Amino acid sequence: MNPWTKPGDPTRRCRRGESMFALLCGDDLLDHPRGSMPECLRVARSRAHALANLPLHPGMCGEFWGGPATTHLTPYAIVAFPREGRDDKASFAAYHDTTRSFKVGANHTIPDYRTLIDKGLGDFIRRAGDAFQRDPSPCREAMLISLKAVSDYLRRAAAFCRPFHPACAARLEKIATERPETFAEGVQLVMTIHDLLTADNGGANALGRLDQYLFPLYVADASGRGEALDALCHLFVAVDRYHDITNIAIGGMTPDGANAENALSLLILEAVGRVHSPSTNLSARLHDQSGDAFLRGCVKLIATGIGFPAVFNDHVNVPMLVGTGIPVEAARDYALVGCVETVVPGRQVPWSDGRFNMPEIFCSLMRRLEDFDSYEALWSELSRRLAEGLRAYQADYDAALAARPAADYPMPLLSALVSDCIARGLDVNGGGAEFPRFHGIGMMGLATLADSLAVVKKLVFEEKRIPARRLVEALERDFEGDEALRQVCLNHAPKYGNDDPYVDAIAADIVRLASHLSADLRSADGGRLLSCMASNVQNVSAGAATPATPDGRHAKAPLSDAASPSAGRDREGPTAFVNSIVKPDYATQNCTVVNMRFAPAMFQGEAGVARMVALLRRFVAGRGHEMQFNVTDNGVLERAMERPEEFGDLIVRVSGFSDYFVNLAPEVQRDILRRSLHGVA
Structure with missing residues (x-):
């Protein structure tokens, strides 16, 4: 597997609303104004048009095909693929006229990754086709068009990158119609779906319980731990390039209430630490049976100062969901979206x-x-x-x-x-x-x-x-x-x-x-x-x-x-x-959201790790809901405010998310600095 590269410029921001995807959607929407067909078909066809016409470029493909380069406005796309006779402003406006806002269910969501991994995109297409044959409603047709567009896009990407990256092409060709059988194929499918949902007005969408639905592929794949670690790092670098909040849940319970931690939970902790991006908003689900190895892994990552994992208490979140009428087995499968919001992945309206x-x-x-x-x-x-x-x-x-x-x-x-x-x-x-x-x-x-x-x-x-x-x-x-x-x-x-x-x-x-x-x-x-x-x-x-x-x-x-x-x-x-x-x-x-600040000395040595593990167990036993930690001393933050050019890679926990300290508004920086610093002699 090709090596992954560390995240780049922390001040860079991805503008989804001005992406090549949005531009191409808008072109098609202008050609088919509102009222010309049921709106669900109009929207589905505009997105299918965009995926069929997105300009492809080798820069879209590292080890995996994905990240914002696949759907977003890039210099090569503007220069090499001019759209004669089109008004960019009008196209962007037409696209935005079809989108929802966060307040009414546009994003902060998790698709059904578990079924996608277990059965594949082809199964979704077959089910949508069968449902449409039984009851040919416009909504079912729109879903079928959308799924087929994703499959066609994957095949088009495979054909494009086959000459220079045959391994990636093979993965893309496979997951276009079949279920993934290797860990890398599973990662590619997750990356593609996350890309496309993010491109279409999707902010703060989550990857859900990554350690649960990818674990069967991890166990079955003979490539081994090292290849899986590299694949996760590639995924998290792609996530970083959006500069968005992408929640990833690990640990927790199985649907029958057993401890769900596994080897992939620990590997994700390691991969997040290696990539060290504030965008991989890691959330650790804890409960009375949480293992020492898992807790120690969480503490060691927190000690790096990245601000996560935030910790969540299953003994609070599961009863909360059950109280809203969700069956306990589904409630135990909860994940987090955005900052800290609790939902049932793949089965619920966006938060x-x-x-x-x-x-x-x-x-x-x-x-x-x-x-x-x-x-x-x-x-x-x-x-x-x-x-x-x-x-x-x-x-x-x-x-x-x-x-x-x-x-x-x-x-x-x-x-x-x-x-x-x-x-x-x-x-x-x-x-x-x-x-x-x-x-x-x-x-x-x-x-x-x-x-x-x-x-x-x-x-x-x-x-x-x-x-x-x-x-x-x-x-x-x-x-x-x-x-x-x-x-x-x-x-x-x-x-x-x-x-x-x-x-x-x-x-x-x-x-x-x-x-x-x-x-x-x-x-x-x-x-x-x-x-x-x-x-x-x-x-x-x-x-x-x-x-x-x-x-x-x-x-x-x-x-x-x-x-x-x-x-x-x-x-x-x-x-x-x-x-x-x-x-x-x-x-x-x-x-x-409960924010707590510690001096780095609090985490030093085995005694420091043991102290923090005990604190987490007290939090769980006391039935606290959520906690998250900053590990920085005041001097570092003060110097970063005075000389931001020297602290471009300093990450802090803000409130439900982490970000580069120098990117925060001064009043938010001061608010973080005002928090009590624990563990100071």
């Missing part, structure tokens, strides 16, 4: 989410704090306001769905690759998927709200140390002229993240309330709106629009990050940190 600013609603109550005679009365009104806000959120989401009906904005290729769209003859967004859509409501500012409520409960209502009027006036002035009061708020009420039962109980109450208020929320098409303690990096922008809060946070300062303690407020060490973040019951929350 979507939005943001909900809890502290902002609380601030509107603080203006009339004097009207409440008890903490309980304040809590009751906060609950009512949050419920009111969530109902408005639901109405806004339903309006967005109504503006993009599946009949007018179909996704025939993805539909063909998701169970049970072929059998039902329906689009993935129109009732074809086996399980309904999940939409996450990112409930921002958990610790900001918990710490603020602790101040009000303890210092205003219980101890009466702070008069309500004084606190209200101080908040309105952003504490100007009353720094003494701000210091009382900061230092004389407990803060989440320090294993203090007083404030930890309030945080647990907030999570419980969010779960309760979202439990009955449904989208107009029967999907679930699920509470999530997650914010991505929007805690920074949301904070900029939020007044000062009773925890001592200044107006416009970032909110606390997702489900993490407020930056710099967790001061009692890593054990206290974990003891706090496992107290809320997340069994009805789809996802959470």
Whole structure:
């Protein structure tokens, strides 16, 4: 197998919306305007036209055929394949007029890779053809057209690269119609499907449980461990070139509840470490039976500073899915998309989410704090306001769905690759998927709200140390002229993240309330709106629009990050940190994000690895939901901010994803730097 090369320029970004694929789709769409045929056929034929006419070039083929060079705008394509008489702007606009947005189920998804690997693309084509013969609906025809277009594209690529790469050509020819039989063939099929779904408006699509569905090929392939490692590295380099978030799940349980870890789980850890790209967003599923070798492999990769694997608790995620009506065997097969979002791979509508600013609603109550005679009365009104806000959120989401009906904005290729769209003859967004859509409501500012409520409960209502009027006036002035009061708020009420039962109980109450208020929320098409303690990096922008809060946070300062303690407020060490973040019951929350920073010294030697393994086991036993780690010291981050040209390859965990530190906005860089650094002598 040819050697793979390390990822290149970290500042490079792939623009899917301006790809050669999109341009060619648009050309065909302009030739066949809306209304000329059922929209699903129009979309399917435009994508088939693009795949049949994509200009091919040797640069598309390394050891494998794949990566953004196969579908994206490149200098050779512009120069060598001019499109006379075509208006690029009009073609791009026509393409985008057929796409959905993330909010309404465009991407953040996983096709049915397991069945693709087990049975092959040809089986999907046969099933789609049989279904169309039984019931020749336009939707079934569109899926059949899409699948055949992929097969034809693979054969065309095989013919093109056969003179200079016969091994790759043989793989492409094989998987065009047959099931893969070698590990390299399986990797090629995964790479191709990921390429094509990514090219067609697909952001943050995931590879799913790579160690599970490729494992039979790994065991059966006589090529050995070294060849498999190289193949994985080639795959991850291709993933890197998109500069996207591509989640990969490893570990976890089998459908019958046994430990699913295997030799390929460990090999993926090694390959991700070797490629060292922030795009391979690795997620490790943990449970009570997780093996020491797997945990140690996770810790050693985390110690490199890459920011993953993030760790997820099966004892929380599986019950959460079962609670939504998903059978336990399917729930145990969950994977992650995007940053941390939990879905059933190959069987569900694409994920979507939005943001909900809890502290902002609380601030509107603080203006009339004097009207409440008890903490309980304040809590009751906060609950009512949050419920009111969530109902408005639901109405806004339903309006967005109504503006993009599946009949007018179909996704025939993805539909063909998701169970049970072929059998039902329906689009993935129109009732074809086996399980309904999940939409996450990112409930921002958990610790900001918990710490603020602790101040009000303890210092205003219980101890009466702070008069309500004084606190209200101080908040309105952003504490100007009353720094003494701000210091009382900061230092004389407990803060989440320090294993203090007083404030930890309030945080647990907030999570419980969010779960309760979202439990009955449904989208107009029967999907679930699920509470999530997650914010991505929007805690920074949301904070900029939020007044000062009773925890001592200044107006416009970032909110606390997702489900993490407020930056710099967790001061009692890593054990206290974990003891706090496992107290809320997340069994009805789809996802959470807990960021934790360690000094590199924390991981040194066997003792350091053992210490972190013990911390992960405490997280699992305590039924925490998710954790992720940064391993960088403050000095490195500060120097990177001052001299970014010297730190182009510095990777950090941001919030649910990793990225090159120098590519982050300065306010996000500062937010990471503000997080408490554990393990410092």
